[in-house]
Amino acid sequence: MPAAAEPALAPPPAPKAARRRSWSSLTVRFASVAAAIVVWQVLTANDVRLWLRFDTLPTVGDIVTAFGNRLAxxxxxxxxxxxxxxxxxxxxxxxxxxxxxxxxxxxxxxxxxxxxxxxxxxxxxxxxxxxxxxxxxxxxxxxxxxxxxxxxxxxxxxxxxxxxxxxxxxxxxxxxxxxxxxxxxxxxxxxxxxxxxxxxxxxxxxxxxxxxxxxxxxxxxxxxxxxxxxxxxxxxxxxxxxxxxxxxxxxxxxxxxxxxxxxxxxxxxxxxxxxxxxx
Structure with missing residues (x-):
């Protein structure tokens, strides 16, 4: 007598690897924004003038201070x-x-x-x-x-x-x-x-x-x-x-x-x- 067919298995839950990829993607996105902010601060704080005149622009600290004042x-x-x-x-x-x-x-x-x-x-x-x-x-x-x-x-x-x-x-x-x-x-x-x-x-x-x-x-x-x-x-x-x-x-x-x-x-x-x- 043939063996009974095994019941179909329910699809497995979303693998942890997918969640890790999601967190990794978010980390990269936040890191890219943070890197841009750091580069801006370095260029403006050191008055870099290599064709582009970063010495005329406010630093990150100046912008943060102005933002706080405007929010109030x-x-x-x-x-x-x-x-x-x-x-x-x-x-x-x-x-x-x-x-x-x-x-x-x-x-x-x-x-x-x-x-x-x-x-x-x-x-x-x-x-x-x-x-x-x-x-x-x-x-x-x-x-x-x-x-x-x-x-x-x-x-x-x-x-x-x-x-x-x-x-x-x-x-x-x-x-x-x-x-x-x-x-x-x-x-x-x-x-x-x-x-x-x-x-x-x-x-x-x-x-x-x-x-x-x-x-x-x-x-x-x-x-x-x-x-x-x-x-x-x-x-x-x-x-x-x-x-x-x-x-x-x-x-x-x-x-x-x-x-x-x-x-x-x-x-x-x-x-x-x-x-x-x-x-």
């Missing part, structure tokens, strides 16, 4: 909140508008013929070049800055969504229609799930471009905000405060981009990623 002021937090309101408002409007128009451009030939040429003509124009138009068009500087932020984020989101829609296999839609699905079923069951990776790719690019433009717009026509305060510090030669603004912008940009990526990974967790999850 109300203006710093007002600027922080104002920039976040502008970026989140413009980006949210761009995300909704960009995804909707991207789907329509990819699915409707009539809409692509009527609206597509306008987007292709406007897309190469840098959003920051529209600042004079925004100042004339909108009744307040605040609305103009939000519009510039929206414009900067809109095109990467729209283009990524449009390409994602056009890249969907037609077999998926044919299968839904063969089973009696309506156009709405195609949109909700095929198009929206299928384009999510492309959409979040556009959102990730859009949030980065939006930060560039909102800071530039604040420098040109703002009354509050991190960009406005950074430029103001430069005009009065407060160079440590300039670097406080630069670091703040970098941290805000990193945090918002990481948030978009985290949401994207949660929404598309059904996608096979293999070893990517061990990073």
């Amino acid at each position: 002021t109300e203006d710093y937090w007002l600027d922080l909140g104002q920039s976040l309101i502008r970026i989140l408002t413009g980006f949210a409007i761009a995300a909704v508008t960009g995804v909707i128009t991207g789907i329509m451009l990819g699915r409707s030939a009539a809409f692509a013929d009527s609206f597509g040429p306008l987007t292709e003509l406007a897309r190469p124009i840098p959003a920051i070049a529209i600042v004079p138009v925004a100042i004339l068009l909108f009744p307040t500087d605040e609305a103009g800055i939000v519009f510039i932020t929206f414009l900067a984020a809109y095109f990467p989101i729209m283009v990524s969504t449009r390409h994602a829609v056009r890249a969907l296999p037609t077999l998926w839609e044919d299968s839904v229609r063969t089973l009696g699905g309506s156009r709405w079923d195609v949109i909700t069951r095929v198009v929206l799930p299928g384009i999510l990776p492309g959409v979040f790719g556009g959102l990730s690019v859009g949030i980065g471009v939006a930060w560039i433009c909102v800071i530039s717009a604040e420098m040109i026509s703002g009354r509050l905000g991190v960009g406005y305060r950074t430029w103001q510090a430069y005009t009065v030669l407060a160079y440590p405060d300039v670097f406080v603004g630069i670091i703040t912008i970098g941290v805000l940009g990193f945090a918002t981009s990481a948030a978009v990526e985290l949401v994207g990974r949660r929404v598309t967790r059904w996608l096979p990623r293999g070893e990517e999850d061990d990073r």
Whole structure:
């Protein structure tokens, strides 16, 4: 009598080697930032002048002191909140508008013929070049800055969504229609799930471009905000405060981009990623 087949074993838990790789990766990342800080301190503290004039820049200690002083002021937090309101408002409007128009451009030939040429003509124009138009068009500087932020984020989101829609296999839609699905079923069951990776790719690019433009717009026509305060510090030669603004912008940009990526990974967790999850 043949021996009974052995029961299938449950997959083993994640190996410790994967966790070690994760900690090793984090260590390398923190070490690279620490090394850059040390190099900056050495170059500025010793007034190194090898074509690049590090003797004119503040040391790490000067920047840390200025950062501590700025954190204790109300203006710093007002600027922080104002920039976040502008970026989140413009980006949210761009995300909704960009995804909707991207789907329509990819699915409707009539809409692509009527609206597509306008987007292709406007897309190469840098959003920051529209600042004079925004100042004339909108009744307040605040609305103009939000519009510039929206414009900067809109095109990467729209283009990524449009390409994602056009890249969907037609077999998926044919299968839904063969089973009696309506156009709405195609949109909700095929198009929206299928384009999510492309959409979040556009959102990730859009949030980065939006930060560039909102800071530039604040420098040109703002009354509050991190960009406005950074430029103001430069005009009065407060160079440590300039670097406080630069670091703040970098941290805000990193945090918002990481948030978009985290949401994207949660929404598309059904996608096979293999070893990517061990990073």
